[in-house]
Amino acid sequence: xxxxxxxxxxxxxxxxxxxxxxxxxxxxxxxxxxxxxxxxxxxxxxxxxxxxxxxxxxxxxxxxxxxxxxxxxxxxxxxxxxxxxxxxxxxxxxxxxxxxxxxxxxxxxxxxxxxxxxxxxxxxxxxxxxxxxxxxxxxxxxxxxxxxxxxxxxxxxxxxxxxxxxxxxxxxxxxxxxxxxxxxxxxxxxxxxxxxxxxxxxxxxxxxxxxxxxxxxxxxxxxxxxxxxxxxxxxxxxxxxxxxxxxxxxxxxxxxxxxxxxxxxxxxxxxxxxxx
Amino acid sequence: xxxxxxxxxxxxxxxxxxxxxxxxxxxxxxxxxxxxxxxxxxxxxxxxxxxxxxxxxxxxxxxxxxxxxxxxxxxxxxxxxxxxxxxxxxxxxxxxxxxxxxxxxxxxxxxxxxxxxxxxxxxxxxxxxxxxxxxxxxxxxxxxxxxxxxxxxxxxxxxxxxxxxxxxxxxxxxxxxxxxxxxxxxxxxxxxxxx
Numbered sequence: 001x002x003x004x005x006x007x008x009x010x011x012x013x014x015x016x017x018x019x020x021x022x023x024x025x026x027x028x029x030x031x032x033x034x035x036x037x038x039x040x041x042x043x044x045x046x047x048x049x050x051x052x053x054x055x056x057x058x059x060x061x062x063x064x065x066x067x068x069x070x071x072x073x074x075x076x077x078x079x080x081x082x083x084x085x086x087x088x089x090x091x092x093x094x095x096x097x098x099x100x101x102x103x104x105x106x107x108x109x110x111x112x113x114x115x116x117x118x119x120x121x122x123x124x125x126x127x128x129x130x131x132x133x134x135x136x137x138x139x140x141x142x143x144x145x146x147x148x149x150x151x152x153x154x155x156x157x158x159x160x161x162x163x164x165x166x167x168x169x170x171x172x173x174x175x176x177x178x179x180x181x182x183x184x185x186x187x188x189x190x191x192x193x194x195x196x197x198x199x200x201x202x203x204x205x206x207x208x209x210x211x212x213x214x215x216x217x218x219x220x221x222x223x224x225x226x227x228x229x230x231x232x233x234x235x236x237x238x239x240x241x242x243x244x245x246x247x248x249x250x251x252x253x254x255x256x257x258x259x260x261x262x263x264x265x266x267x268x269x270x271x272x273x274x275x276x
Numbered sequence: 277x278x279x280x281x282x283x284x285x286x287x288x289x290x291x292x293x294x295x296x297x298x299x300x301x302x303x304x305x306x307x308x309x310x311x312x313x314x315x316x317x318x319x320x321x322x323x324x325x326x327x328x329x330x331x332x333x334x335x336x337x338x339x340x341x342x343x344x345x346x347x348x349x350x351x352x353x354x355x356x357x358x359x360x361x362x363x364x365x366x367x368x369x370x371x372x373x374x375x376x377x378x379x380x381x382x383x384x385x386x387x388x389x390x391x392x393x394x395x396x397x398x399x400x401x402x403x404x405x406x407x408x409x410x411x412x413x414x415x416x417x418x419x420x421x422x423x424x425x426x427x428x429x430x431x432x433x434x435x436x437x438x439x440x441x442x443x444x445x446x447x448x449x450x451x452x453x454x455x456x457x458x459x460x461x462x463x464x465x466x467x468x469x470x471x
Contacts, residue, residue, distance in 0.1 A: 034371060034378050035378050038370070076382055219351065220378065249349070249350045
């Protein structure tokens, strides 16, 4: 097999980005290029397509586009990813959150819901379940269906058990699930305080006012200019003194927003909105 | 294999030095960072297979031993010459067109995140002939694809001699893929780094 024919050039990548924007209304032009290119090349490889096949399918096949969207937006996630982050959240943020009457939390770019349910479990363990509500949003309807179901393979849930313990929570992670054969379903009492819906960080506006926004490992796919636009959206979506959590390797690069958010925990990239 | 003039010339014109390694590579890298001179004129990127959730002491150990500033990569960090960058665990590290690193949490490759292939392939896109890649000891074939792409792009590709590697599979896979310009033992690698 000729490897070169199965990968796109930078010009072809631009063509695909333009085409997806015009036909499907999704704008990937400010996504980090190297990573996006790799995702597109991966679709070509897995589906055994060349550039022209890909263009044809993107124009003519709506079902293929959903698949493409799922593949190019990375949906790898886990529960209690980065236990040191969840520890910091409990220690540095939860005491502050508990002073609010209602605690609205936004898991932005929630994929199949693992992070949103981790937050639901955290709020439950902190005794704040009854006054908290968690919104999970993503651009991808396929993964949102999974999130709404809250059913994960028992094997996956068991693989998150170490994260859970390292995060310092009581009992075991599986205590929060009802298991049947190989399926583990998030307890209903945890699901009642969650809502999952479609939201596009790039093109949609603020839809609520939150005390906490978790958007971890999403910014890595955005170029800095796009990060700044999304930071503006988050700033507008936070209540006074609300908290923003980015991924363990993501920081606020924009000088403008460095002035609008103060680091609460610099190592874990937890920020608090400063009122101007 | 003796270091020839072409090897030295290509090394000297490289703007980036890429290291890939897994089991058996730590000791070699530990010494390598102590040899690199502050006026190297290259950025150094180290991609080593690492365990997730394991707060490793690698950065600290390497820092003590290095005359160049050394840091674990964060997303969108700028790539500067005369600095050593270490790929973080649980992410793939890519090199972006505008002289920055980019990170990615997509699926592991060869059970590894970071993947050597991912970093090397993106480096080939950006640096083409102006890169030197050195693949060290390791127990799986990660890195071979990346080395091949680098070689096709004109980069200088070097594998540790499998005969002396603690785990020969990694350099051997790259050699068998036809991705390697020079097979060097560790002393020859250290000699080159001092040039």
